[in-house]
Amino acid sequence: MEELDLLKKDWNKNDTFRKVSEQEIYGMLHKNSSSNVKWIFIISILELGLGILLSIVLSFTKFDHENTEYIKNLGIYNYYQAAMVVIYAVILYFIVRFYLMYRKVSTTDSIKLLMKNILKTRKVVQHYILFNLITFAIVFMAGASFGLKIGIEKATLDSGGTIAEIPNSIYLISFLVVLVITGLLTGAFWLIYRLIYGILLKKLKKNFEELKKIDL
Numbered sequence: 001m002e003e004l005d006l007l008k009k010d011w012n013k014n015d016t017f018r019k020v021s022e023q024e025i026y027g028m029l030h031k032n033s034s035s036n037v038k039w040i041f042i043i044s045i046l047e048l049g050l051g052i053l054l055s056i057v058l059s060f061t062k063f064d065h066e067n068t069e070y071i072k073n074l075g076i077y078n079y080y081q082a083a084m085v086v087i088y089a090v091i092l093y094f095i096v097r098f099y100l101m102y103r104k105v106s107t108t109d110s111i112k113l114l115m116k117n118i119l120k121t122r123k124v125v126q127h128y129i130l131f132n133l134i135t136f137a138i139v140f141m142a143g144a145s146f147g148l149k150i151g152i153e154k155a156t157l158d159s160g161g162t163i164a165e166i167p168n169s170i171y172l173i174s175f176l177v178v179l180v181i182t183g184l185l186t187g188a189f190w191l192i193y194r195l196i197y198g199i200l201l202k203k204l205k206k207n208f209e210e211l212k213k214i215d216l
Helices: 002-013 015-058 062-074 077-107 111-158 168-215
Strands: none
Touching (some): 015 077, 062 077, 062 111, 077 111, 111 168
């Protein structure tokens, strides 16, 4: 934003070039906003690709096989598959929204409309982050709880005990452990999102504030 700051100083020094400088400042803000939204779109695609790659890798592990068998035994495998389809569909929806917002910001030719699109983009990104964090927390907690339950029961049977002998307190403590781990991991992901998307959102906010000054 150094070039923008220099233009603003020159603009304030000489009112004769106010109109030209205003157009130049708008052009730089427009270009910068378009670039930021484009990066939001690109990062969301990379994030989806990473998620799909991780799912493929995990599908070859013993844990995933056991977890899938456990879900099938519970009779909720079809619901599980439907939930995963919905999750990916929502993520694709957000990615399409990011692309459309990028196109809108890139082709905007008025200050008011650019400001409006920046606000919309910020809101969509915030909803996207919230959805991802909630989805991760639910899926991880469910998967970890099932996995830990399988592990406890398997260890009990291997030691010659029975599932009926496992006290409820063991399951409760295990659930609390999973809850704490889920909270910590969700918090870590929130910090990552704040670092990656937060930087771009701050730039968009700064551009919005600069556009407000021009629009006065």
